[in-house]
Every structure is written in structure tokens, then in C-alpha cells.
Amino acid sequence: MVHGEVWTLKELFVTPNEYIYWGIQIVMYPFMTGLVAGAFVLSSLYHVFGIKELKDIARFALVFSFALLFAAPVPIILHLQHPFRGINVMMTPHFTSAIAAFGIVFFSYGAIVASELWFLYRKHFVETAQALREKQDKSRFEWIGYFIFCTLTLGVYDISEGALKRDEKAIKVLAGFGIPVACFLHGYAGFIFGSVKANALWMTPLMPVIFIMSAVVSGIALCMLTYIVTMELRKMFVSRQKAQYAGYQSKEKIKSVEIHVIQMTAKYLLFFLILAISLELLDLIFRGYTAVKSWDVLRSVIYGRDFTDIFILQYGLGNLVPFILFLLPKLTLRRTVVGVILVLFGVFMMRYNVVIGGQAFSLTFAGYMHYHMPIIPHDIETLKEGFFGAVGIFIMPFVLFWVFSKIFPIFNYKESH
Amino acid sequence: MITRRELLKYAVGVAGLAAPLTALEMINPKKLLAGKSGPSKVRWVFLVDTYKCVGCGLCVKACKNENEIPYDANVTRTWVERYVLTKDGKLFADTPKGARDGFTTNKIDLGLGKYQDIKKEDIRKAFFVPKLCNQCENPPCVQVCPVGATYQAPDGVVLVDRTWCIGCGYCIMACPYGARFFHPKYHTAEKCNFCYHRISKGMQTACVEACPFGARRIGNIKDPNDPVARIIMTERVGILKSEYGTKPQVYYIGLDEEVR
Numbered sequence: 024m025v026h027g028e029v030w031t032l033k034e035l036f037v038t039p040n041e042y043i044y045w046g047i048q049i050v051m052y053p054f055m056t057g058l059v060a061g062a063f064v065l066s067s068l069y070h071v072f073g074i075k076e077l078k079d080i081a082r083f084a085l086v087f088s089f090a091l092l093f094a095a096p097v098p099i100i101l102h103l104q105h106p107f108r109g110i111n112v113m114m115t116p117h118f119t120s121a122i123a124a125f126g127i128v129f130f131s132y133g134a135i136v137a138s139e140l141w142f143l144y145r146k147h148f149v150e151t152a153q154a155l156r157e158k159q160d161k162s163r164f165e166w167i168g169y170f171i172f173c174t175l176t177l178g179v180y181d182i183s184e185g186a187l188k189r190d191e192k193a194i195k196v197l198a199g200f201g202i203p204v205a206c207f208l209h210g211y212a213g214f215i216f217g218s219v220k221a222n223a224l225w226m227t228p229l230m231p232v233i234f235i236m237s238a239v240v241s242g243i244a245l246c247m248l249t250y251i252v253t254m255e256l257r258k259m260f261v262s263r264q265k266a267q268y269a270g271y272q273s274k275e276k277i278k279s280v281e282i283h284v285i286q287m288t289a290k291y292l293l294f295f296l297i298l299a300i301s302l303e304l305l306d307l308i309f310r311g312y313t314a315v316k317s318w319d320v321l322r323s324v325i326y327g328r329d330f331t332d333i334f335i336l337q338y339g340l341g342n343l344v345p346f347i348l349f350l351l352p353k354l355t356l357r358r359t360v361v362g363v364i365l366v367l368f369g370v371f372m373m374r375y376n377v378v379i380g381g382q383a384f385s386l387t388f389a390g391y392m393h394y395h396m397p398i399i400p401h402d403i404e405t406l407k408e409g410f411f412g413a414v415g416i417f418i419m420p421f422v423l424f425w426v427f428s429k430i431f432p433i434f435n436y437k438e439s440h
Numbered sequence: 441m442i443t444r445r446e447l448l449k450y451a452v453g454v455a456g457l458a459a460p461l462t463a464l465e466m467i468n469p470k471k472l473l474a475g476k477s478g479p480s481k482v483r484w485v486f487l488v489d490t491y492k493c494v495g496c497g498l499c500v501k502a503c504k505n506e507n508e509i510p511y512d513a514n515v516t517r518t519w520v521e522r523y524v525l526t527k528d529g530k531l532f533a534d535t536p537k538g539a540r541d542g543f544t545t546n547k548i549d550l551g552l553g554k555y556q557d558i559k560k561e562d563i564r565k566a567f568f569v570p571k572l573c574n575q576c577e578n579p580p581c582v583q584v585c586p587v588g589a590t591y592q593a594p595d596g597v598v599l600v601d602r603t604w605c606i607g608c609g610y611c612i613m614a615c616p617y618g619a620r621f622f623h624p625k626y627h628t629a630e631k632c633n634f635c636y637h638r639i640s641k642g643m644q645t646a647c648v649e650a651c652p653f654g655a656r657r658i659g660n661i662k663d664p665n666d667p668v669a670r671i672i673m674t675e676r677v678g679i680l681k682s683e684y685g686t687k688p689q690v691y692y693i694g695l696d697e698e699v700r
Contacts, residue, residue, distance in 0.1 A: 025515050026622040034551040036700070038571070039519050039538035040621035044609040104607020104627040111587040111606050122586035122610055220580065220684055221616035316683075386618045387700035389533060390551070 026104065029405060030395050037390035043382045047396050047413045050378045051098040053212045053234060054371055055416065059095050060209035060235070061242010062088035063136065063201055068291065070139075070198035076287035079280060082143060083253075084246045086431045089136050090423035096129060098416050101407040121215040132201070132208045139197040141177070142190045144431050148175040149182050171430070209238045216377060223317030223388075224324070224381040229306050236299035241370035243292045244363040247285060249424070251360055253433070254281045285359050289349050296366065300342050303373070320388040328383060328391065333376050341369015480594035483689075484634050485661040487668045487677070488570050490694040492655035495520050495568040497542035502650030504540065506635060508625075515621040516540065517632040518572040518647055523698055524548060525564045531698055532556060543568075569699050570656060572647070573598065573619040573632035574680065574688030581611035581620060581631075590629060596689060597636055602628045616684045634658060661689070 027042030062084045068074045069081035100106045116123040152172040155165055210231035216222075217230025254277060261274050307325070310318060325333055345362040379394045397409035406412060503518045504511055519538030525531055534549040547555040579598050582590050589604040590611055605628035612620040612629060623630035635645035639658065643649075648656045659668025671677070671693075678695035679688045692699075 025513050025624050026627070028514060032552060036533040036535075037551065038521070038618035039535055040515050040612075041618050042621075044612050044622070099608070102608070104609075104622055105605065108587075108604070108606040111589075111604060115588050115604070117585055117588035119583045120586040120610065121584070122608060125586070215610075219584075219613050221614055386616060387533070389531060389700060 026404070030397055030408075032393040032395065033385075033390065034393065035385075035390035036387045037385040037392060038387060041385055041392065043379065043392055043394045045378055045382060046102070046394070046408045047410070048098040048102040048408050048416070050371070050374045051413050051416045052095070052102075053209070053216075053238075053378070054241070054374045055091060055095045055098060055420075056209050056212050057234065057238030057241050057370065057374075058245050058420070059088055059091040059132075059242070060205040061239045061244075062091060062246050063205040063242070064239050065243050065246050065288070065291070067198040067202050067205075070194055071202065076284070077291075079284045080246060080250055080288055083250055083433045084242075085136065085140060085143065086427055086433055087246055087249060087420070087424055088242075089140060089431075090427050091420040092133055092136060093423055094416060094419040096125075097419065098413075099125075101412055101416075121211060121218055124211060128204070128208050128211060132204050135197055135201045135204055139194055139201065140431060141175075142193045142197070145176070145179070145190055146182050146187060147432065148172050149180050152176055153180070175430070206235050210235050216381070221386065222381050223321055223384075225377065227306055227310075229302055230377075233299065233302045233306065236295055236302055237370050237373055239295045240292060240299050241367055243288060243295065244366040244370070247288050247292065247359065248363045248367070249421075250288075251281070251285065251356060251363075282354075282356060285356065286354050289354055289359060289362075292363075292366065293346070293349050296342065296346060300338075300346075317388060320384045324380060324383050324391070328393075329376060329380050332372060332380070337369055337372035337376055341365055341372050345369070480596075481662055482595040483661045484575065484596050484639060485659055485668065485672060486572065486575070486634065486690040487657045487659065487671060488690060488692050489655050489657075490567055490569050490692055492653045493520065493568040493570055494653060495522055495539060495543045496652070497539040498650045498652065499570060499647035499656060500538050500540045502646040503632070506638075506646035509630070510624050511540075513624045514538075515624065515630075517619075517630070518570065521569045521571060521699075522548070522566070523569065523696065524558055524566040525698060526558060526562045527564045528562070532558060533698075533700070539568075565696075567694070567696065569692070569695075570647075571617065571619075571680075572690060573634075574617055574686065574690045575634060577687035577689060578685060580614040580616070580684070580686055581629075584610045584614040586610065593636075597634050597639075598631070599633055599636060600629050600631065602626050605629050616681050616686065617688070 025042065027044045027046070030046060031042040033041070065077065066081040066084035066088065069077040100109055103109055112123060113126040116126065118124070152169065152175075155161065155169040155172065158165065161169060213231035213234030216225040216234075217227055219225045258274050258277050261277065310321060345365040348358050348362040348365070351358070382392060382394070384391055396413075397405035398411075400406035400409050400411060497520060500516055500518055500520060503509070504516060507517055509516060514537065516538035519535050519540075520543075521533055521535045522539070522543055523531065523533045532548040536543070536549045545555075547557050550556050575597050577596070579592060582592055582598060585591075585605075586608060587604055587606055589601045589606070590598060591601070592598050602623075607622065607627055607629070609622070609629070612622070615631075620629055620631045622628070635643075635647075638645055645656075645658055648658050657668050659666040659672075661669045661672060663669055664673075672691050675693070677691040677693055679691060680695075680699065681688070
């Protein structure tokens with residue numbers, strides 16, 4: 024079986040080698056990098072622009088961005104026909120290709136997030152390491168913890184007032200430097216698609232900008248969702264065992280902080296959502312108005328075959344409904360949860376409609392291809408490039424986030440600045 | 441406060457460190473090769489005479505056998521398309537199995553198991569168009585390969601390194617002609633290379649040799665005495681999808697505007 028044949032159905036005039044080569048994992052790739060970039064931009068809004076209302080969610084978003092970062096390249100690796108050769112991109116990067124920069128952009132971005140995290144949590148590392156050092160009769164876990172935190176301090180134990188001031192400055196610089204890099208990380212994912220001149224749907228210079236805007240939207244939405252879920256869990260813990268959490272004393276206090284943070288963040292979500300939708304509609308209108316050679320086939324795909332996916336699921340359910348939900352006065356948590364889940368779904372559908380929609384028509388402009396995502400896997404290919412592969416990618420950052428939150432406490436830790 | 445002596449010391453130090461860096465020049469293999477052997481004297485081009493093609497598919501069969509593309513796999517390095525234009529202005533086109541077995545029926549393959557029967561008297565015109573890699577002068581597939589596994593030889597043929605290709609599929613996406621696919625066995629990008637192993641030894645490509653009607657020909661555009669080069673230079677020939685700016689090097693005689 025040829026790669027792609029199992030999930031592609033051809034109709035009318037399609038050339039023999041055409042298949043939907045880029046499947047669900049290539050939908051997941053821009054979706055996940057978008058979440059990374061979006062979460063980082065959210066955290067930078069506080070660190071760089073000093074938007075105080077976002078203080079509570081900023082640190083949270085940064086740790087989450089770090090967790091998402093590890094999940095972002097996995098879809099590509101699962102998609103590669105030769106995954107073990109993936110490292111070739113680093114060894115012989117061919118810089119005329121948009122993908123060649125991946126390693127460099129990805130690792131420089133990773134370095135920025137990691138160092139920002141280090142400066143943010145340095146005090147915590149030092150304090151924990153010192154506390155564990157002084158402790159007599161360490162258990163095995165405490166020994167492991169001691170080694171981890173000693174390593175994480177990188178041998179710097181100076182947590183004087185002056186040193187922490189300098190840390191703060193470093194965080195600001197890193198966050199400021201990180202914004203363009205995060206936008207580049209995702210903008211260039213848009214460039215990968217936008218620069219394919221052979222694909223009539225993809226080729227538009229707006230693609231990177233559209234990708235960045237929807238990335239920020241999805242990143243903020245996911246941070247809000249995870250934030251609400253963790254806060255709810257905390258409320259549950261607090262009502263069970265009181266006074267264990269020093270940061271917030273009572274359930275009521277948590278609730279008031281939570282709703283305040285969410286209402287503030289929702290405003291930024293709306294702002295970026297408007298930008299994203301405007302750009303997407305501009306692209307659509309422009310295509311219809313200029314109506315070049317490919318428009319006939321594009322129109323039949325956009326308004327015909329993919330109408331449900333694009334106008335009902337993406338624009339309707341994914342954009343319009345949450346837009347109204349957030350605009351209605353007196354935003355509640357429950358409404359927010361519904362809203363952000365719909366926003367995430369909308370952004371996912373946008374990626375889907377770009378990646379799969381771009382392959383829904385033939386290069387001949389006289390034929391169509393239908394994508395049937397493999398659900399029940401019957402070999403390794405349908406497993407990794409099917410429903411379960413995609414779900415696995417989506418779950419991965421949450422597991423990582425849970426692991427990271429053991430090292431980078433997101434709530435209990437009293438901030439140094 | 442820095443003294444003059446210290447400043448000079450630093451300056452000498454920086455200069456000393458910088459000196460070895462100048463030795464690091466990016467080496468361009470093409471430049472080195474050109475310096476040794478001069479520009480290539482060969483530029484392979486292909487000429488297809490669509491008037492002569494009858495859609496027998498012997499070229500596709502020969503290509504599959506010659507280039508070890510699994511016979512029953514639904515991918516092929518070269519294929520033949522059938523175009524039928526009806527009097528009411530409709531276009532029907534198909535290429536069942538890349539025309540490996542030729543066009544054995546008058547019915548047009550519409551995909552999804554459907555066929556369209558067209559009455560002879562309804563046909564305005566009908567013809568066959570063989571397709572293969574265009575070995576573009578400005579190949580988008582080479583541009584987008586992230587690891588440089590696909591490259592253009594000095595004689596213009598675009599080749600794929602099966603040992604280095606990571607199988608991302610970007611080149612397949614970038615080709616406006618649908619010439620590329622994943623090899624079912626090697627799982628790397630695959631395409632027509634004008635039978636490079638044959639032409640570099642002075643032989644004809646497998647498809648040219650297999651065509652009983654002389655519809656396919658290969659030649660060297662840099663040789664003014666080459667019969668193929670002569671036709672391309674002196675007669676009216678067309679290329680596919682010029683709007684993409686890829687400068688394809690497969691020339692067609694008798695191209696119709698309906699050809700995709």
C-alpha cells in the first residue's frame with residue numbers, strides 16, 4: 024500500500040501520484056506549536072508589558088508553554104517516513120527550505136523559555152535544595168529531590184535582594200526577546216504552508232500572520248482552561264484539608280482571584296480572536312474577489328464539500344458562538360469553560376481545514392480527494408497517523424505539565440517580585 | 441579605568457582570535473566543481489509529441505519495471521492522461537492506474553467506482569498526454585527539501601538521495617505537476633529521473649525505448665545538432681503550468697489549453 028492511499032478517496036480527475044500525504048499529524052503540528060507560542064505570548068504580556076492583571080496566569084502559562092514545547096515536534100516525527108533520520112535536519116540543514124530552520128528556531132525558543140523559567144524559579148530551587156540539605160535522615164525520594172534541585176541551581180546559591188532584582192531584569196529581557204521568537208516559531212509554521220506555490224489554497228502571504236493570531240487565541244484559551252481546571256482542583260483540596268495551602272487561605276478567596284483572572288484574560292482572548300477572524304475573512308473575500316484560475320475548484324471545496332467543516336464547525340461553532348459567549352455581560356466560569364473549549368475546537372478546525380482542505384482538490388483543478396482519518400488502527404501507520412496518534416499528542420503536554428509542576432510549583436510558591 | 445596598555449592587549453587578543461575565523465569560508469561544492477570542469481556541456485530535455493501518443497501505456501509498464509516501482513502499487517514515475525472534450529464544452533479526463541495497462545475502455549474513470557460513457561458523436565476532440573517529471577530549471581522540490589536530499593545535477597536532472605531523505609513529503613507538496621510520491625518500499629521521495637542510470641551511459645530512457653510510436657524523445661538542449669534540441673529551438677512547443685515559474689524542461693508538441 025502506498026503511503027496515504029489508505030485514507031484517501033479520489034474522485035474525478037486526480038493524477039496517479041496524488042494522495043493526502045499530510046494527514047492528521049500535520050494538523051496537530053501547527054495546532055501544538057500554536058499553543059506553545061500562544062501560551063508564551065500570554066505570559067509575556069505580564070512580564071514585558073507589565074499587565075498586572077495577568078500576573079497570576081503568567082507564571083502558569085510559562086510552565087505550560089514549556090510542557091507544550093516538548094509535544095510540539097512529536098507530530099512531525101510521527102509523520103516522517105524515516106523518523107530516525109529526523110536529525111538530518113540539524114546535520115545538513117538546507118536553508119532554502121522553511122522546514123530546515125525548525126531545529127534552530129525550536130531550540131533557540133526552548134533555550135529562551137528554559138532560561139526564563141530558571142530565573143523565575145531560581146529562588147525556589149535554592150531554598151528547596153538548602154532545606155533538603157539541612158534535613159537529617161533523608162528518604163530515597165528526598166535524596167533524588169535533593170540532587171535534582173542541586174543540579175537545577177546550577178551552583179548559584181545567591182538569593183540576596185540584589186541578585187533577585189537582577190533575575191527580574193533578566194526575565195523581562197528574555198520574555199521581551201521571546202515574543203518575536205515565539206511569533207517566528209509559529210509564523211514560520213504558517214510560512215511552510217503559505218509558501219507552497221503549487222497549492223492554491225495555501226499560497227498566501229497572509230498565512231503566517233493568520234497562523235500567529237489564531238495561535239495566540241488557542242494558547243490563551245488552553246491556558247484559561249487549564250487554569251480553571253487546576254483552580255477547581257485546588258478548591259476541592261482546600262475544602263478537604265484546610266490551611267495546608269499558604270498562598271490562598273479560603274475557598275472564597277481562590278474563587279474571587281480565579282474569576283478576576285479569567286475575566287481579564289478573556290478580554291485579551293477576544294482581542295486576538297477578532298484579529299484572527301478578520302484576517303481569515305479578508306483572505307477568503309480576496310480569493311473570491313480576484314477569482315484567479317484556481318477559484319472555481321476552491322469555491323467548490325469551500326462552499327460545497329467542506330462547507331460544514333469551514334462555516335459551521337470552524338466559523339460558527341468555533342468562532343461565533345464563543346465570541347457571543349464572551350461578549351455577554353457577567354462572565355461566569357462555566358460559560359468560560361464552554362467558550363474556551365469551543366475556541367480550541369475552532370482553532371483546531373482551522374488547522375484541519377487548511378491542511379486537509381488544501382489537499383481536498385487535485386492539482387488538475389478537476390478532481391477531488393476525500394480524507395478519512397483512520398480511527399481503528401490496523402498497522403503502525405494508521406496508529407501513528409490516525410485518531411489515537413493525534414489524541415496521544417494532545418494528552419502529552421498535560422502529563423508533562425503535571426510532571427513539571429512538581430519542579431516548578433505554579434501556585435504555592437510565593438513570588439520574589 | 442582601562443589603561444592604554446590593556447586596551448592594546450585586548451585589541452591584539454581579539455584580532456588574534458578573529459584571524460583563524462577568516463579561514464572559515466563556506467565552501468560551495470558547485471563552485472568548486474565549476475572551477476575544475478567548467479559548466480556542464482549537457483542539459484537533458486524531453487520532448488513529447490502528443491499527436492503520436494495512442495495511450496497504449498507501454499511506456500508506463502517499461503518505466504515501472506526498469507525503475508523498480510512495485511507493479512501493482514498505485515504510484516508511477518510516468519503516466520498517460522486521456523482528455524475528452526465534448527461538444528457541450530465539458531471536460532472529461534482520467535488516467536486509470538496511470539494508464540499502466542493502456543486505455544482499454546471508452547468509459548471515463550470518474551473515481552469512486554463510477555464510469556462515464558461518452559457517445560462518439562458527442563466528442564469534440566480527444567487526445568492523450570504522457571506526463572513525467574519536468575526536471576525544472578527552477579525546481580520547487582529542491583528548494584523545499586529541508587535536508588538537501590533532493591538536488592539538481594549539473595546536467596539539469598533532479599535526483600533524490602534515498603539514503604538521506606527523511607520522508608517529510610514537503611517536496612511532494614511543492615511539485616505543481618504531481619510527479620513525486622513516496623516509494624512503497626524505500627519510503628523515501630521518488631520521482632522520474634529521466635532514467636539517469638541509463639542516459640548517463642549513453643542509452644535511451646526506458647519509456648523512450650518502449651514507445652512504439654516515437655511520441656517520447658530525450659535530448660541535450662546544449663547540443664545544436666541534437667535532433668530534439670533542434671525541434672525545441674525551431675518549432676512551436678509548449679510547456680506545462682508555466683505560471684508557476686518552475687521553467688519545466690519537458691516540451692510538448694500539440695499541447696491543448698485544457699491540459700492540466
